[in-house]
Amino acid sequence: MTRRNSANRIKRNRNYTVIDISETLGVHPKTVRNWIRVGLPVVDKKRPLLINGADLKVHFKHKRKAIMFDCDEHEMCCFRCKQPMKPSIESVLFIAKPAGMAHMKGVCEECGCRMNKYVSWRNVNDIWLELKGKLPIAEKHIILRGQNLLNCPFGGVFSDEK
Template sequence: MSRRNTPSRIKSNRNYTVIDVSETLGVHPKTVRNWIRVGLPVVDSKRPLLINGADLKVHFKQKRSAIRFNVAKHEMSCFRCQGAMKPNIESVQFIEQPAGMALMKGVCNECGCRMNKYVSWRDVHEIWLELKGKLPIAQKHIILRDQNLSNYPFSGVSSDEK
């Protein structure tokens, strides 16, 4: 399982060498050189390569925003379809989490891939209605006045039930 490199470990006002970045983030130096090849700016081309901490933070934020999908409240990110998709209404589940959050689980309508998303617990009702889900209707209580119940051991009905 891959680990997300957090920019909070990097100091903005410091310059890092490739080895310093690899030790700070816990990645291999070749990974840092690959980031430089892809577009991480360096201070100059002289050895040792120096990387500005602020540039490294910006690079991580750009990488993170490139893989995120802009989804509406009622949509979820499907990684197989590579976009925001509505889940199948029969598969949607809301699991309560601490701090007023809910885990929304569902299956993609297009490819059948499982999807997860954390939502605010107060938005669950709005999301459910947006997905055109039918709210469960409470069944009316069965009123059995003046009738003998089959599992009731006494033959008569007490006076307080009338």
């Protein structure tokens, strides 16, 4: 059975532990932890880590396309341009997700298509600099949603905005 088919065995409305996913998909638990490290969202920071089935499906979809386009950290996959593209800096938004992750949103600077990816908070400053942004990142580009972030690099970020 191909990995693509086995992903269909994941149910959207269920939460999975790392071991559940490992057994369902026939991959090593380390592989699953690696997916989390590179952006698969987890439900919360409690142990055992739980992954939502719908997130897992989305992650597979992005992963296939990300591999196809081979994006750099600051690039995002534009499905209209069909290649890694830079988002226009004004459009970029980093939304806090649990476990030190951020959902990065942006609009393709060429075609205006919406793009999404998951990144680590610890890489957000670097991504912003690659996009020719100036630090600290302005508040309008960040949505923290009250989350107590791991690895959050934004300790003093908002001081000049208030």
